[in-house]
Amino acid sequence: MLDEMANELENNDVHLDPKRVGRILEAVESGDGQRLEDVLDGLHPADIADFLEQIDESGREAFFSLWSGDAAGDVLSELDEGLREEVIGFLDPARLHAAVRDLDTDDVVDLVEDLEGVQKEAILGALEDVDRFAVEKALTYPEDTAGRLMQRHVVTAPEDWSVGQMIDFLRDNEDLPDQFYHVTLVDPRMAPVGNVTLGRMLSARRSALLRDLTEETFIPIEATETDENVAYAFNQYHLISTPVVDEGGRLVGVITIDDAMIVLSDEHEEDLLRLAGVGEGSMSDNVLDTVRVRLPWLAVNLGTAILASIVISQFADVLASVVALAVLMPIVASMGGNAGTQALTVAVRALATRDLTSSNMMRVVRREVLVGLVNGVAFAIVMGVIGWLWFGSAVIGAVLGVAMIVNLLVAGLAGILIPVVLERLKFDPALASGTFVTTVTDVIGFFAFLGLATYVLL
Amino acid sequence: MLDEMANELENNDVHLDPKRVGRILEAVESGDGQRLEDVLDGLHPADIADFLEQIDESGREAFFSLWSGDAAGDVLSELDEGLREEVIGFLDPARLHAAVRDLDTDDVVDLVEDLEGVQKEAILGALEDVDRFAVEKALTYPEDTAGRLMQRHVVTAPEDWSVGQMIDFLRDNEDLPDQFYHVTLVDPRMAPVGNVTLGRMLSARRSALLRDLTEETFIPIEATETDENVAYAFNQYHLISTPVVDEGGRLVGVITIDDAMIVLSDEHEEDLLRLAGVGEGSMSDNVLDTVRVRLPWLAVNLGTAILASIVISQFADVLASVVALAVLMPIVASMGGNAGTQALTVAVRALATRDLTSSNMMRVVRREVLVGLVNGVAFAIVMGVIGWLWFGSAVIGAVLGVAMIVNLLVAGLAGILIPVVLERLKFDPALASGTFVTTVTDVIGFFAFLGLATYVLL
Numbered sequence A, B: 001m002l003d004e005m006a007n008e009l010e011n012n013d014v015h016l017d018p019k020r021v022g023r024i025l026e027a028v029e030s031g032d033g034q035r036l037e038d039v040l041d042g043l044h045p046a047d048i049a050d051f052l053e054q055i056d057e058s059g060r061e062a063f064f065s066l067w068s069g070d071a072a073g074d075v076l077s078e079l080d081e082g083l084r085e086e087v088i089g090f091l092d093p094a095r096l097h098a099a100v101r102d103l104d105t106d107d108v109v110d111l112v113e114d115l116e117g118v119q120k121e122a123i124l125g126a127l128e129d130v131d132r133f134a135v136e137k138a139l140t141y142p143e144d145t146a147g148r149l150m151q152r153h154v155v156t157a158p159e160d161w162s163v164g165q166m167i168d169f170l171r172d173n174e175d176l177p178d179q180f181y182h183v184t185l186v187d188p189r190m191a192p193v194g195n196v197t198l199g200r201m202l203s204a205r206r207s208a209l210l211r212d213l214t215e216e217t218f219i220p221i222e223a224t225e226t227d228e229n230v231a232y233a234f235n236q237y238h239l240i241s242t243p244v245v246d247e248g249g250r251l252v253g254v255i256t257i258d259d260a261m262i263v264l265s266d267e268h269e270e271d272l273l274r275l276a277g278v279g280e281g282s283m284s285d286n287v288l289d290t291v292r293v294r295l296p297w298l299a300v301n302l303g304t305a306i307l308a309s310i311v312i313s314q315f316a317d318v319l320a321s322v323v324a325l326a327v328l329m330p331i332v333a334s335m336g337g338n339a340g341t342q343a344l345t346v347a348v349r350a351l352a353t354r355d356l357t358s359s360n361m362m363r364v365v366r367r368e369v370l371v372g373l374v375n376g377v378a379f380a381i382v383m384g385v386i387g388w389l390w391f392g393s394a395v396i397g398a399v400l401g402v403a404m405i406v407n408l409l410v411a412g413l414a415g416i417l418i419p420v421v422l423e424r425l426k427f428d429p430a431l432a433s434g435t436f437v438t439t440v441t442d443v444i445g446f447f448a449f450l451g452l453a454t455y456v457l458l
Helices: A002-008 A018-030 A033-040 A045-054 A057-066 A072-078 A081-090 A093-101 A105-112 A117-126 A129-139 A163-172 A198-202 A227-237 A257-275 A287-313 A316-321 A323-352 A361-391 A394-424 A429-457 B002-008 B018-030 B033-040 B045-054 B057-066 B072-078 B081-090 B093-101 B105-112 B117-126 B129-139 B163-172 B198-202 B227-237 B257-275 B287-313 B316-321 B323-352 B361-391 B394-424 B429-457
Strands: A156-158 A182-186 A192-197 A241-245 A251-256 B156-158 B182-186 B192-197 B241-245 B251-256
Touching: A018 A033, A018 A045, A018 A057, A033 A057, A045 A072, A045 A081, A045 B227, A057 A081, A072 A081, A072 A093, A072 A105, A081 A117, A093 A117, A105 A117, A105 A129, A117 A129, A156 A163, A163 A198, A163 B198, A182 A198, A182 A251, A192 A198, A192 A241, A198 B163, A198 B198, A227 A257, A227 B045, A227 B257, A251 A257, A257 A323, A257 A429, A257 B227, A257 B257, A257 B323, A287 A429, A287 B323, A287 B361, A316 A323, A316 A429, A316 B323, A323 A361, A323 A394, A323 A429, A323 B257, A323 B287, A323 B316, A323 B323, A323 B429, A361 A394, A361 B287, A394 A429, A429 B323, B018 B033, B018 B045, B018 B057, B033 B057, B045 B072, B045 B081, B057 B081, B072 B081, B072 B093, B072 B105, B081 B117, B093 B117, B105 B117, B105 B129, B117 B129, B156 B163, B163 B198, B182 B198, B182 B251, B192 B198, B192 B241, B227 B257, B251 B257, B257 B323, B257 B429, B287 B429, B316 B323, B316 B429, B323 B361, B323 B394, B323 B429, B361 B394, B394 B429
Parallel strands: A156 A182, B156 B182
Antiparallel strands: A182 A192, A241 A251, B182 B192, B241 B251
């Protein structure tokens, strides 16, 4: 895919492809600063960050000892959080100082919130007083809230201004944010009352009043709102930027879509990784970090696997006398686990996008049960016949078929109910659902199959 | 979560919560159009669409026979694709006509591309000639490309215009897009040469030249580029809008971030569902649609489960004589499957975000093998001891431990290599990786455990 992208964007030459990575690495090895500057030419800071994530620590150190480009601040803020502390260590104080001063305050907040001690102080110390105040203020809001995401620099206007007044004001203002898409109208108490898009303002007469041009969808967000709800609102209502207010309803900042998009992307990643039993994980983690993240989840799985084994051990007699059961029993468990994971994943996704609510819960539960029943009967027939032919015993085939129906029914039910219950209990449904669902389908699968076999065959 | 959101946004009252859903349903049942209008007041079309997705078909029919609101077009375009055809059927021709005329052409494209025959004609027929031409032109581009996503209406300016000229032009122009964030500079051949943000333009003097205000990051996209690459570019380079060009490099449209965000969200959903063995699926699918999507994946899983059973059946002798093996063997398979899924999910995600490339491939493969080894040794010790204590046989414990190491090593390797190979072969790595990986870990797990046991115990 990268190759295609590379070819298609070739004339722009603003992207990172394996060839470019190779050329940068060669330049770093050559120790020639000018050559490095040349191969980096036109590369976006996000791509330089990606490059740094794809090489190892010694490579990053060599890169920063050679590179004197002025995008260090942007590269830092694009970089994977796990690597920032390391890279900050490679920058001398003057360089760090310059890098940090170039950033918007919301990017500085994002940078310092994971740092501690000396590094945090170094970054805060590099800021001008007004920016430092803004960053420290943002850090007083809890992590993962709108207050941490917002930029304090907002373009506002009194409610009664005209388009002409606003355009003149903007033109005379030396200190505007890098990117802004709206003018936010505020009342005398500084409470936001409406957003006017710049496009709409530009197409209006100078004499038009801003309050007659406000957008229909206007959703101020409280600074203590979770960033997940912020991302939801941006996605649901197609917002580009929206004001942030304190508990008194007064304007304290603005969140723009690029920040919301990052949150949304992170939420997706979290759901995906948690469903797979990985809390977090990136390509730049080392072996020990990776083990530390994955081992606990495997340990939980070991516990549930042992539970399933204990169920099996209750049926040692029938297993010893009919070895076909040992051969066939993983099929029942595997089918149940897969069907459960299907129902579960659809449910977790729907909870995240708020498509599964108390309004349609019962209908969805009913659907999952019916789906489990239909799939169960279908595979019961197939496996009944296979079991019969394979081991020449219609009874084994019948036991296998009945166990399949029971387990796929249970899988559908567990797949929908477990995430819903976790959500109600205020847990992240993605976090533990997978383990619970496969535990249920393993235990029920083995129990139904071997229990029925014992009853019929012994 | 919805409840919190409800409370926090209460004074805006622009959202959907279960209470609101209840009130809307009551209004629909009462048959009172004015009452329905009242409870819908202030609700965003996206929320009305969500409401429709949460109720059943007869509810939707009742809703549309009563509702006469003018947001039908926006509701349609926010609606789950699977429901659009049904809902279009509930609108009489005049209503559909009005609804479609309100939409931007990119939304109309999104609407008609899944429709056929009479419905498609009805919608195209409702458009004004110029819009109809734009939509038909967009439909000539392949599905899932930039050409389908773009809006044809672009705000452009000659390269040599000043800010003052542009502002006057915009003010005199009656027909501007609803939302635009940039003025795109074009050369005499209509090739885009730069983007000026409206904010930057507004803060400049009237005499300033637009070409001196262009943004540093400027990435025109070819109309035949995949929408996946479009979403990647928006996310990576924090774009708000970007011009679309034909093969000759001439401007043909513009893509804005709201469209890119929808593509990104869809891609995430696709990855998540495909990894879980569900091609697609939404809360509004009925039982038969759901079975149709899930059954084929379960059938594939059945095939691989039977393969694992065939492996087991080769060791019938040792299973018949040592029943402890039947009890313990699912543990080896389950741990391998889980470890493989962990490695796999991280790899699939990294391929999607392009964090896993040929530049860091070898390092990541090495890491996965080492992680597998470390986890394998840790769980080998634990399970070795448990196996020994449980069945009073150090030999069984040792066999279990060795099989665990082998299977976790294989899991790590399969988890990274299978998605990478699928990607190289131009398949979606999320699509079949899960099945392949668990097949490998099941087969290797059972084979290593039972094979070793046969060698040692028989």
